Amino acid sequence: MRDRVYFYLYLCLIILFTLIHNIYFLAISLAIAFMLSRRDLRYLIKKSLFSVLFFSLIVSLSYLLMGLFKEIDYSFLALFNLRVFLLTYISFWVLENINIFKVLPKNVAALVALSFSQIYQFRNSFLDFWMGVNSRWSRFGYIKWIKSLKAMSFYFLNKTLHNGQEISMGMKSRGFFDD
Amino acid sequence: MHIPDGFISPITYIPAYAASACLWSIASKKVEIDSQNLSFLATLSALSFVFMMIAIPLPGGTSAHLSGIALLALIFGPWLSFVAASLVLVVEALIFGEGGITTLGINILAIAFIGSFSSYYVYKVLKKRNETLAIFLAGWVGVNLSAIFIALILGIQPIIASIEGKPLFFPFDIKTTTLAIVIPHLLIGLAEGAVTVILYRFLKKNFKAMFDEG
Numbered sequence: 123m124r125d126r127v128y129f130y131l132y133l134c135l136i137i138l139f140t141l142i143h144n145i146y147f148l149a150i151s152l153a154i155a156f157m158l159s160r161r162d163l164r165y166l167i168k169k170s171l172f173s174v175l176f177f178s179l180i181v182s183l184s185y186l187l188m189g190l191f192k193e194i195d196y197s198f199l200a201l202f203n204l205r206v207f208l209l210t211y212i213s214f215w216v217l218e219n220i221n222i223f224k225v226l227p228k229n230v231a232a233l234v235a236l237s238f239s240q241i242y243q244f245r246n247s248f249l250d251f252w253m254g255v256n257s258r259w260s261r262f263g264y265i266k267w268i269k270s271l272k273a274m275s276f277y278f279l280n281k282t283l284h285n286g287q288e289i290s291m292g293m294k295s296r297g298f299f300d301d
Numbered sequence: 302m303h304i305p306d307g308f309i310s311p312i313t314y315i316p317a318y319a320a321s322a323c324l325w326s327i328a329s330k331k332v333e334i335d336s337q338n339l340s341f342l343a344t345l346s347a348l349s350f351v352f353m354m355i356a357i358p359l360p361g362g363t364s365a366h367l368s369g370i371a372l373l374a375l376i377f378g379p380w381l382s383f384v385a386a387s388l389v390l391v392v393e394a395l396i397f398g399e400g401g402i403t404t405l406g407i408n409i410l411a412i413a414f415i416g417s418f419s420s421y422y423v424y425k426v427l428k429k430r431n432e433t434l435a436i437f438l439a440g441w442v443g444v445n446l447s448a449i450f451i452a453l454i455l456g457i458q459p460i461i462a463s464i465e466g467k468p469l470f471f472p473f474d475i476k477t478t479t480l481a482i483v484i485p486h487l488l489i490g491l492a493e494g495a496v497t498v499i500l501y502r503f504l505k506k507n508f509k510a511m512f513d514e515g
Binding site for chain 2: 141174177184185195214233234237240245271272275276279290293
C-alpha cells in the first residue's frame with residue numbers, strides 16, 4: 123500500500139513539474155527533494171548528473187550556438203536544465219525506494235519481473251560472450267564480427283525458446299497459475 | 302534514440318501514453334498473454350534487449366546500436382515484437398532508470414510500435430518481388446520511421462509548448478531535429494538492414510521448424 127501511494131504521488135509530481143514553468147518553483151522543489159533524500163544525496167546527484175549530462179549538454183550548447191545567430195531567451199537554459207535534472211533526480215529517488223512490483227497489477231508485475239530477470243541474465247551472457255570474442259581477436263574484422271554475431275544470435279534465440287518453456291513449467295509446478 | 306524526461310510537454314506525452322495503453326490493450330488480446338505466453342514474452346523481451354545491445358562498428362572508430370526490432374518483427378510477427386520491445390522499454394525506464402518516465406509512451410510508440418509494424422509490413426509487401434531486398438528495407442525503414450517520428454515529436458515542441466515565442470521544453474524546430482536525427486539514421490539504417498538480412502537468413506536456416514510454423 124505504501125509503495126502504491128508513493129508511486130501515485132510521484133506520478134502526480136512529475137506531471138506537475140512539467141505543467142509549471144516557474145524557475146523558482148522548480149528550484150525550491152529540487153531543494154526540498156535534496157533535503158528529503160539527504161541520506162542518498164551524493165549518490166543520487168551523481169547518478170542523475172551522469173544520466174542527463176550528455177543530452178542536456180548537447181541541447182544547451184546547441185541553444186547557445188543558436189544564440190549567435192538570433193535572439194534567444196537565456197532563462198530557458200535554467201528552466202530546461204532544472205526541469206530535466208529535477209525529473210531525473212526524483213525518478214531515481216522514488217524508483218529506488220519503492221518496490222515497483224507491488225505497484226503494478228499482479229499479471230503485469232509478473233511479466234515485468236520475469237522480463238527483468240531474463241534481461242539481466244541475457245545481458246550478462248551477452249557481455250561475457252563479447253568479452254570472450256574480443257579477447258580472441260588480435261584486430262577487428264567485419265567477417266569475424268559477422269560470424270560472432272551469427273553464433274551469438276543462434277545461442278540467444280535457442281535460449282529464448284528453451285528458457286520460455288522452462289520458466290512456464292517451473293511456474294506451473296509451483297502453482298503460480300490458476301488456469 | 303530514447304527521449305529523456307523534461308524534453309517533451311504534457312500536451313504530447315499524455316496522449317502518447319493513452320495511445321500506448323490502447324495499443325497494449327489490443328496487443329494483450331492479439332498475443333493472448335496467458336500462462337503459456339507469459340514466460341515466452343519475458344524471454345522474448347530479453348532477446349529484444351540483447352539485439353538492442355549489439356553495437357555495429359562503423360568506419361572511423363564509432364559504432365551505432367542495432368535496434369533489432371525488424372528482426373524480431375520478421376521472426377515473431379509485429380504484435381509479439383511490439384510487446385517484447387515495449388517490455389524492454391518499461392524495464393529500462395522503471396528499473397534501470399534509462400529513458401524517461403514521462404516519455405515512456407512516446408518511446409513505446411516510436412521504437413516498439415512504429416519499428417515493429419513498419420518493418421513487418423514493408424517485408425510483407427515486398428517479399429514476393431525480392432526477399433533479400435524486402436528484409437533489408439524492413440530493417441532500414443523500421444529504423445528511419447522511428448527516427449522521423451522522434452524528430453517530429455521533438456520538433457513540434459517549440460510550436461505547441463511555448464509562451465510568447467519562448468520555448469518551454471525542447472527548443473529546436475522540425476528542420477533542425479530532422480537534420481540532427483534523421484540524416485544519421487539514414488546511414489545507421491543501412492547497417493541495420495544489412496545485419497537484419499544476414500541474421501534473418503542465418504536463423505531461418507537453423508530454426509527451420511519455427512519459421513515454417515509462422
